[in-house]
Each structure stands twice: as C-alpha cells, then as structure tokens.
Amino acid sequence: VADEDEVLAANRGFYEAFQKLDARAMANVWSEGHSVSCVHPSGPLLHGREAVLTSFREMFRSTSSMRFVLRGARAFVANDAAWVVLFEEIEARHDEAVVRATTQATNVFVRERGAWRMVHHHAEPAAANKTKPVSSLN
C-alpha cells in the first residue's frame, strides 16, 4: 500500500468517527505523542489534545446526526508527515434544525509507530465558486 493510500485511510477514519459522533474513535484518530491543533469553521485556533478532543465531544453532544460527503481528497507525504486537502460537504442535524455547508479542509498527519495520526485539522467555509455540482451520472 502506498503511503498516500494509508494517509487517505486515516483521513477517512477521522470523518467516520465524526459521522458516528464517536468521541472514543475520535480520540484514537488524534496523535498522543505530538502537539495537536484544530480550527473548526469560523472557530478560533484550539491547541492541545484536551482542548481539541473537548471541542469534538461538545459538538457531538449538541448534534443528532452528521453526514459527510468528501470530494477531491488528495494526500501528500513527506517522510513521516502528511497532509490531505479536500472538500467536505456537511449535513448536520441539531434537533429540528438542519445545517448544510461546504468547507475546504487541510488535515495534517504524523506517522507514529507505523500509524498515521492526526495532528492538525483546519476547515473553512469554501467560497461558492469553488463548489462544483456533483454529477448524478458518476
């Protein structure tokens, strides 16, 4: 398996934990050996494992369901570091309210004992003109 494929698998693991609103799986996604940081859409810079994981736990508590469609994910590897750039199409339900958004994200990973762990997530609302319609034919 190429490094890039391993990184994309780790990246999918992040969105699977997110979609399942699974705080334990999310904790496993993030590095334990290195500094970590996170910028949620329209949010401040969070740093430190506890602050980052707390932000997800709080989000999961206030969310009834979350669905991601990932588009254009591309992985880049430099030795034991890697980053993925992608578009996230998000549909989140909070009780009765449904929030839909498209964000563009950079996710950074570091290889720790052979496993790619997330060290940084930065998602920002994507500009409207970057959003291409998803064809229903493919």
Place this chain on the structure above:
Amino acid sequence: VADEDEVLAANRGFYEAFQKLDARAMANVWSEGHSVSCVHPSGPLLHGREAVLTSFREMFRSTSSMRFVLRGARAFVANDAAWVVLFEEIEARHDEAVVRATTQATNVFVRERGAWRMVHHHAEPAAANKTKPVSSLN
C-alpha cells in the same frame, strides 16, 4: 533556538517574499525535495512545485504592492514536520484598486538538510466574528 522559533522565522520568510513580490525568494521558501500544494483564498488546490510557483509569479505580476499584518501566529513541531496557524491581514494594490482581506491560514513545513521549507499553504477568508480589532495600545 527552539524549533518553533525556527519555524516561525521560515513562516515570516514566506510573507516577506510575498510582500516583496519576489518570485526568486518565494521559490527558495518552498521545498524542492517533497510534494508541495497550495490553496489560495477562493482558489482551487494547486499541486506540484511548478503550478504553485507559477501561481505566485502570476499574482506578483498583477499586483503593484502587497502588505501583510500577521496576527496570532503559532507554530507546532512534530519531528521534521511543522505547521503554523495564523491570521493574515492583507492589503493588496492592483493599479488603482485596493483589496483588503483577513484570512486564516495553515502553513506546513518540512525540515530539509536543517532548513524548514514550505510544503503546503492554505489560506481561506476568515469569518467576520473571528477578527479581533488590533489594539492601538500594544
């Protein structure tokens, strides 16, 4: 000098090259040994050294002056990889037009032969509520 300080210095080098509209200095900022990628505000994902450097050359050609004020820059280091998160306050002049914008950026660096070189730049327009006024007193 702590690794974080070295990374912040490399990060400043990126904005100095940008501000001077200096394509040669910009080429020196970016890694030659690894894949590189770049997302300009409201732009697509660019990848490959040639595509990334061309994007800067074209921007420099169409810009008469560029000024950056950097706020809240924070560096994180994991072995030979590092990333900086910061706000960029940009004032760009294109002939008569002046464009002002605040973006939040993630910049990723890799240590190559002892020097930190940029491998990824991702800047997106910052949400209005993330922009704190700069105090005139400090």
